[in-house]
Amino acid sequence: MATESRHLSVHIDRPVVEVYAFVADPANLPRWAPGLGGPVVREDGHWFVDTPQGRARLTFAPANDFGVLDHEVRTPSGETVYVPLRAIVDGDATEVVFSLRRMPGMSDADFDRDTALVEADLARLRTVLESTDA
Template identity: 50%
Template sequence: MPSRHVSTVVHRSANEVYEYAAEPDNLAHWAAGLTDAPIHHDGDALVTESPMGSIRITFAPRNELGVLDHWVTLPSGETTYNALRVIEHPEGAEVIFTLRQLGASDADFARDASLVAADLERLREVLEG
């Protein structure tokens, strides 16, 4: 199963990028591939509408390592694991999303990578504003 690492460099500190990206209320501002709708808290999970329908998102606990891994439960009940990291970079921070092809066609995998890249670019634009 192929994986692809999609990343962008943000000219802000890794801590600033992590704190912004870790705040659930900011997701709609930069993660349109996931959601651009209001987010509701349901215990440790976030519930929102997405292009796929109603989804539940559970993030790894806040940490000092820049780990923003999250699990997305789709309307079908299937849960996908998404690795997302913010690491230090000589020019600020690098945000890295690991995308796995799973059962997607090559065309869908390429489209998903493009959507992730657009989300990371939006995050960069918001933070460098």
């Protein structure tokens, strides 16, 4: 059970439908969140990614009109990590909000490190989506 959350966000100068479509496709994860691992592959109706700890299974929220991009990562050790993620309309642009959960026993330094990693991923997501070759 998480004991604290940090809500990290980035504004992206692209319509929410474009941002949602890109982020909702697990195959795009290595382009904006390379620290998770890669490549991301679909096998027998499930998504998998090779992480530094081994193969993990990804399960994303079903397609929806509310911008919910939540997903679960089932780690090689069998632990399931729930990742709250949203794409929110902001005029003609989008705000992406990632809720980083602090797990029990996680040190301040580790939580700060994870925060910096997620902030870097969100910045990369903005760069990828705002580039002309996105």
